[in-house]
Amino acid sequence: xxxxxxxxxxxxxxxxxxxxxxxxxxxxxxxxxxxxxxxxxxxxxxxxxxxxxxxxxxxxxxxxxxxxxxxxxxxxxxxxxxxxxxxxxxxxxxxxxxxxxxxxxxxxxxxxxxxxxxxxxxxxxxxxxxxxxxxxxxxxxxxxxxxxxxxxxxxxxxxxxxxxxxxxxxxxxxxxxxxxxxxxxxxxxxxxxxxxxxxxxxxxxxxxxxxxxxxxxxxxxxxxxxxxxxxxxxxxxxxxxxxxxxxxxxxxxxxxxxxxxxxxxxxxxxxxxxxxxxxxxxxxxxxxxxxxxxxxxxxxxxxxxxxxxxxxxxxxxxxxxxxxxxxxxxxxxxxxxxxxxxxxxxxxxxxxxxxxxxxxxxxxxxxxxxxxxxxxxxx
Numbered sequence: 001x002x003x004x005x006x007x008x009x010x011x012x013x014x015x016x017x018x019x020x021x022x023x024x025x026x027x028x029x030x031x032x033x034x035x036x037x038x039x040x041x042x043x044x045x046x047x048x049x050x051x052x053x054x055x056x057x058x059x060x061x062x063x064x065x066x067x068x069x070x071x072x073x074x075x076x077x078x079x080x081x082x083x084x085x086x087x088x089x090x091x092x093x094x095x096x097x098x099x100x101x102x103x104x105x106x107x108x109x110x111x112x113x114x115x116x117x118x119x120x121x122x123x124x125x126x127x128x129x130x131x132x133x134x135x136x137x138x139x140x141x142x143x144x145x146x147x148x149x150x151x152x153x154x155x156x157x158x159x160x161x162x163x164x165x166x167x168x169x170x171x172x173x174x175x176x177x178x179x180x181x182x183x184x185x186x187x188x189x190x191x192x193x194x195x196x197x198x199x200x201x202x203x204x205x206x207x208x209x210x211x212x213x214x215x216x217x218x219x220x221x222x223x224x225x226x227x228x229x230x231x232x233x234x235x236x237x238x239x240x241x242x243x244x245x246x247x248x249x250x251x252x253x254x255x256x257x258x259x260x261x262x263x264x265x266x267x268x269x270x271x272x273x274x275x276x277x278x279x280x281x282x283x284x285x286x287x288x289x290x291x292x293x294x295x296x297x298x299x300x301x302x303x304x305x306x307x308x309x310x311x312x313x314x315x316x317x318x319x320x321x322x323x324x325x326x327x328x329x330x331x332x333x334x335x336x337x338x339x340x341x342x343x344x345x346x347x348x349x350x351x352x353x354x355x356x357x358x359x360x361x362x363x364x365x366x367x368x369x370x371x372x373x374x375x376x377x378x379x
Contacts, residue, residue: 006068006297014072020048021076029079034203037116037162041083046113054088055095055111061088063238063300067245071293074249075256078353079203081246085239086158086204090117092235093167093183097223102185106165118163120154120186120209121232127156128366130169130232131178135211137170146218148172150184150192150211156360160207161195164188168209173226183228184220191215201352240314240361241299244321247357248296250350251289251321251328257346258282258332278335285328292321312374319367322357329354 006014025044032038045051053069054061066088073081091110094102109115126132135152139145150170160166165187173180186193192212200206223231259282262272272278299317303310329350333340340347358364 010064010068014068017050017069017072018076020050021073021080024048025073025080026077029077029203032079032203035197035199035205037159037205038079038083039116041080042087042116043113045080045084045087046111050084051087051111051113054084055091055107057107057111060095061092061238063241063303064297066238066242067296067300069245070242071245071249071252071296074246075253078246078250078349081249082158082204085242085246086119087117089119089235089239090159090163090165090167092238093119093222093231094185096234097183097231098185099219099222101219102222106185109164115164116159116162118157118159118166118209119235120157120160120166120168122154122156124153124155128363131181131229133169133171133181135168135170137172137182137184137216140215148184148216150186150214150216152211154209154211156198156206157209158202158204158206160205160209161197162205162207166209167222167231168211169228169232172228175226178229180226181228181232182225183222183231184216185222186214186216186220202356203353236361237310237314238303241296241303241317243357243361244292244296244299244317247318247321247325247354248289248293250354251285251292251325254325254329254332254347254350254354255282255285255289258285258335261332261336272335281331281335285331288324289328292317292324295320309374309378312371312378315362315367315370315374318357318362319364319371323364325354326358 025041028041028044029038032041053065070081070085073084087110094106106115110117121130123133123135135150135154137148137150140147140149165185168184168186169181170184171180172182192214195207195209197205197207262278265272296317299313302313333347333351336347339345342348
């Protein structure tokens with residue numbers, strides 16, 4: 001990739017992904033039950049080799065590949081995109097920092113689409129402020145035993161309570177803020193672990209996980225004891241630009257729908273597209289989408305090259321792309337009129353889907369805080 005365009009092979013791959021999503025994945029997504037894990041869809045992501053692209057055996061995923069995957073799938077099926085992304089988010093800490101035994105146990109199952117993962121960081125009082133989490137990992141025996149009991153609650157967890165395992169972040173040390181947090185790999189079915197589905201504006205499950213003295217040991221630690229916050233942040237630094245890619249995909253789908261509609265719909269004596277007020281809105285939206293897309297690609301390239309300012313770049317990409325997607329979908333709905341709000345219409349679906357990315361993995365306001373902090377640090 002240059003600074004301004006994808007390589008031809010990347011453009012070809014994106015076209016192939018969109019065709020796969022439209023032909024194979026969208027029909028499975030449409031047959032899914034809202035608020036439940038769509039296991040046939042997850043299995044298809046495994047069969048098609050897409051989960052292997054997110055979690056390659058030969059090394060870390062290329063951030064640009066992750067962005068192209070998410071953008072391309074989102075243009076045709078947001079459900080397929082989200083299922084793929086959640087598998088990556090929940091499993092990447094194990095790829096990044098897990099033990100050989102953890103990787104051998106879970107990676108083949110996830111890559112094949114047989115196991116469903118969750119990333120359990122947020123809590124009722126610790127959402128955007130991830131360092132404020134309070135889930136307690138209390139020692140179970142002497143320190144040398146390497147055993148703990150998890151007590152507390154996680155909330156707003158995608159794929160909960162149906163996931164087969166979760167990467168869970170708990171407080172093992174007495175330090176404040178990000179110090180003293182440890183990541184644990186917790187399989188479903190552990191004694192004391194339960195969950196409740198939340199009725200959310202989302203096609204995939206989101207729920208709570210309740211830990212009532214759930215036993216974990218040194219074998220369940222992902223990375224190092226008391227170093228789990230770094231595991232979480234490294235995962236989010238990779239996935240934040242790709243949230244922007246997801247948003248760009250939705251924005252492009254909305255723009256494509258608006259272009260088609262305004263070319264066909266007649267009003268005031270001609271096609272809507274001939275009204276300057278309409279054509280200028282489309283031009284403005286297209287420009288914003290392209291700017292967001294380039295910023296996402298730049299952040300991904302920075303991650304892949306090991307650039308020192310990846311936190312700032314990731315935050316900028318997520319901020320601009322998710323806000324742009326909200327604008328694009330809202331504009332497309334306005335140009336379509338009432339028909340866009342009819343249940344089952346593409347834009348009705350996108351209107352519901354586009355809101356959440358401005359909140360999760362760091363809300364828009366948090367991204368602005370990160371950007372400002374990094375600017376002052378550089379200065």
